[in-house]
Amino acid sequence: MHEIDAEAVRWREGTGDELLVVMHGIGSHEGDLFGLAPHLPPELTIASLRAPLPYGGGFAWFEFSPVDSDDHELIDRSAASVLGWLDGLERQHDRVHLLGFSQGGAMAVQLVRLAPERFSSIAHLASFVHAGELPGDAVLAAREPRIPLLTTIGDLDDVIHRDKIERSTPWLDAHFAVERRTYHRAHTIVAEELADVVAFLGRV
Incomplete structure (x- = not known):
């Protein structure tokens, strides 16, 4: 079944009426980015999802490709599963924000491309x-x-192919109100980056 496992979702209840949906990278799991939760604004309810496709010792949202692919079948099926999961929540939040790392970031953008009226911001x-x-x-x-x-x-990230970055940069600028940050790091999240995410979520 290509759907979100509701039992696997990691939750942190917030003090406000806004939801942050968190999506991990390829080969990871719902517990990975949930480690950021204590640092994120307390007003946000956080839901960290598990991708629907088994991949190695973890999970994936769509097939890995080191170069660009315009095959939308798997990523759209995963996006539809997230939208269906949101529709099935007992509590409907006033606003929904998205945070995704690596493949999860591509998923966040794809969700907004498919349902632009449903989401308020993306990290x-x-x-x-x-x-x-x-x-x-x-x-x-x-x-x-x-x-x-x-x-x-x-600037040391050797996982996201440079062609993907160079193509994505103008595309994002043409479709969103973009804030862009570069760090001296590999394919990970550093403290300065987390501080920028917290500040961004505080603004939006």
Whole structure:
């Protein structure tokens, strides 16, 4: 079954009415980024999801490709599973934000491309945009104000192919209100980056 395992979701209840959906990278799991939860704004309810596809010792949102692929089948199926999971929540939040690392960041952007009216911001960490065009892309580009997006990358990151970064950069600028940060790091999250994420979420 290509769906979100509701039993695997890691939750932190917030003091406000906004939800932050967290999506991990390829080969990881729902507990990985949940370690950031104590540092994130207390107003946010946090839900850290497990990707639906087994991959090595962890899970994936879609197939790994070191170079660009415009095959949307698996990523769209995963995005549909997240939207279905959101629809099934007993509590519907006033606003929904997205935070994704690596493949999870590509997923966050794909969700907004498919359902631009449903999401309020994206923290797009060490990631890229899935290639190809979708009907929601024009809606994103025309939206005023545009959805805020914080995108980060490391100058030592050798996991995200440079071609993907170079293609994704102008695409993000054309579709979101972008804040961009670069760090001296590999494919990971550093303290300075976490501080920028916290500040971004505080603003949005």
